[in-house]
Structure formats: C-alpha cells, structure tokens
Amino acid sequence: MENSEKKFADSENCPVRNVLDRFGDKWSTLVLLVLDDTKVLRFNEIHKMIDTISQKMLAVTLKSLEADGLVLRTQYPEIPPRVEYTLSERGASLIPHIKSLVQWANANFEAITQSRAAYKK
Amino acid sequence: MENSEKKFADSENCPVRNVLDRFGDKWSTLVLLVLDDTKVLRFNEIHKMIDTISQKMLAVTLKSLEADGLVLRTQYPEIPPRVEYTLSERGASLIPHIKSLVQWANANFEAITQSRAAYKK
DNA sequence: TTATTAACTTACTTTTGGTAAGTCAAAGAT
DNA sequence: ATCTTTGACTTACCAAAAGTAAGTTAATAA
Secondary structure (H helix, E strand, C coil): CCCHHHCCCCCCCCHHHHHHHHHCCCCHHHHHHHHHHHCCEEHHHHHHHCCCCCHHHHHHHHHHHHHCCCEEEEEECCCCCEEEEEECHHHHHHHHHHHHHHHHHHHHHHHHHHHHHHHCC | CCCHHHCCCCCCCCHHHHHHHHHCCCCHHHHHHHHHHHCCEEHHHHHHHCCCCCHHHHHHHHHHHHHCCCEEEEEECCCCCEEEEEECHHHHHHHHHHHHHHHHHHHHHHHHHHHHHHHCC
16 A cells, blocks of 8 residues: 555645745745845835735744744844844745746736636635 | 835735735645646545645635636536546646745755754744 | 834734534445 | 435534734934
C-alpha cells in the first residue's frame, strides 16, 4: 500500500503546507508587493496604500513577516516614533514568484469574473 | 498629486487584490495542487489527501474553484453518488505559477523556520 | 494646559472556519 | 420487509481569525 495519498498531509513537515499556511492569510502577500513597489515605507504609509487593512492586522502581518526574515524593521529613537520597513534579501527573492502569480491574475481576471457571474447558484 | 499610493487599493477593480483575495483563503491553493498531482479525484479522495480539511470547507472550496472555472466537476447518476473533480485548462495554467512559489518554499523552508525560532518575542 | 503625531495595543464584535450529526436513494444483508 | 451501508454533500452549532474603535506613549507646538 503506497501512501502517495498522504503527500500533502501533516503541515508540520510539508514545506508546501507550511508555506501555504504562511501565505494563505489575507494580507502577507500584498504587504510584500507594496514593499517591493516602494522599497522603504513607514507603518502609516503602508496603511494608506492598502487602505482596507486594519491597523491591527497590519501590525500582526508585519510582525510575522519580520519573524520569518522577509521584512526588515528599522526603528528611529524619535518622538513621535519613526519606523521604516523594507524587504530583506530573502523577502526580495520571493517577489518574482509572487509576480508570476500576479501576471497570471492580470491575464485571467476577466475570464474568471465572467465565470463567476455565469455560475450563480 | 500623484496617486501611486493607491495602486493596490480598491479590491473590486484591482486584479492583484482580487486574485489575492481569492487565494488568500485557507485551502484553494492546496486543492489545486492535489488535483494537479493526481488529475482525477473524488470528493472523499481529496478529503483523504488533505486530511485536515473539513468536509464543509472542502465543499465550499471546490464550489468556488468550480465557479471560477478552475476546476471541473463531473457527476455520475449513480447511487451512492459518484463525483469526479479535475483541473480545467484555466486551472492547469495556474499550476506552474503556484509551483514556482512552492519551489521557493522548499528552498527557504529551513531558513524561515530558523528565523521564526530565533525571533521569539 | 491641551492638541498633535506615529506606531502601535486592547477590548469588543463580526466573519470565517471547524465539528459532528443528518440527508438522500438504492443495493445488499438479515 | 426492515436495517445497514455508501458517497457527496448539508445543517446547526461552536471556536478561531479578522475587523472596529478607542486607548497608550512621550515630546513638541499652540
């Protein structure tokens, strides 16, 4: 009995599951794209660019991206505080892969929208 | 005043936002990968391969993938029922882009895990 | 003295996802 | 004839994740 049927089970040890758990959240990928687009951004600047994200979720998203070593956080000892976010090298290395997905998205956006509308049930 | 700061706002009309909203759910991408891996699968077979997904979420995930035209559903008029799922052409065209992400995941899995452990705060 | 500012937290509510049981219709077992 | 099994789901209820709004901090400006 082969267990090819278990290839994706067990998210602890499966890199695929692990990374999908990581980026299958609502905001991480978008934040990375925004940082790639503008290189250096402060908290409130990111918040303006993605205006539907809540401050709370932006805070936790940035924190987990930082924990994963994808984003660098630089804090200046001033008041009011100033904090700058940038992609790390590792974060930057992810971008081309995300952009390849984005290209597909742009190419298929219309067709998908139409399928969705036609599906209606 | 330029509004480059609004490039990613408004998820209705932004293909990037739209597609990330679509795949920023917990299961869609995994289901696509599993279907790519085995080509034709029945409901319960997918459920076994991704054993942590609930039947409920597998059902809604498959339904939305079908609505988007990424997955094809074939129902045989038998009892007990038999339903087969496959990738559509459109779904198949997405796979290479997802796999490029997966490769990155495999390559960076260890380093990320270590960063996470070191972060601890 | 009070307002302002940036980068967050905190308390509370809503949405999304998980769990377990139920449905449907026929074939096979008792 | 009634009971059980089977596969692909629903449904009702509960827990976890995300959204909302208000609060915190410390210095400078009004």
